[in-house]
Amino acid sequence: MIDRIDRRILSILQEDCTIPVAEIGRRVGLSTTPCWRRIQKLEEDGVIQRRVAILDPKKVNVKVTAFVAITTSRHNDDWLRKFADVISEFPEVIEFYRMAGQVDYLLRVAVPDIEAYDAFYKRLIAKIDISDVSTSFAMEQIKSTSQLPLSYVQTEKPRAERDDQ
Template identity: 80%
Template sequence: MVDRLDRKILSILQEDATIPVAEIGRRVGLSTTPCWRRIQKLEEDGVIQRRVAVLDPKRVNAKVTVFVSITTNQHSEEWLRRFAEVIRDFPEVVEFYRMSGQVDYLLRVVVPDIEAYDAFYKRLIGKIDIADVSSSFAMEQIKYTTALPLQYVQIEKEKS
């Protein structure tokens, strides 16, 4: 379970995982060792999955974001397993979801330009049978965050 201090620690780490543990502890009112133990426990419990660097897409030439809606007439577990394997081999796919509703799968793809997307598309349809693919190019990114909302975390009851 997560308590209020853990939630504060998680909020800080979501903003900047490079902040020294001593500084995180100071911000939440803990000394370094207890703060470090809490972070380790959050990692062991899988609350913190990993710590990463968030890159500027323009500086790494991945400035075009494409949302790809996929519909298929294949709904077997075997097809889904194969499709997931195919998608894992495409580094351009940064998010991959199985959906409810009209679209079966949604991908977020990042590429340098439309030509690179076209090459991605041709490689994709060459590897697996898909009934319909619809692509929407993002014109402007208005909000982007990797931080999850923490107000929904169930807080452990404080011990008296």
């Protein structure tokens, strides 16, 4: 279970995973080795899935973000597996969700321009049968973060506090 120190470590890592372990330890009140062990345990437990660099879309020429709402008349496991395989072939798709409600699937697609989106769309519909596709283009990104809120993590009391009771 995650305790308060783990939660503070996760908060620091979500902000900048390149901070040296010694500095993280200093910020949370641990020496380097116990801090490193905690980070390794969080990785082993799958809490930390991976560490990545967040790129500036404009500097890598993917200035257009499209949200693609897909509806299908097919709702079986075989079709979903095929659809997921098809979507995995498209590096432009940076997020892919199965939805509840009127839309069956939602994609977030990053491309350089509308022409590139049109080429993506044509390749997509050539590979799989879809009932309806509706695309919305983002005009401005107002908030973007990769940081999950940690206030919902149920923490256990640190060992020292548990031992005092």
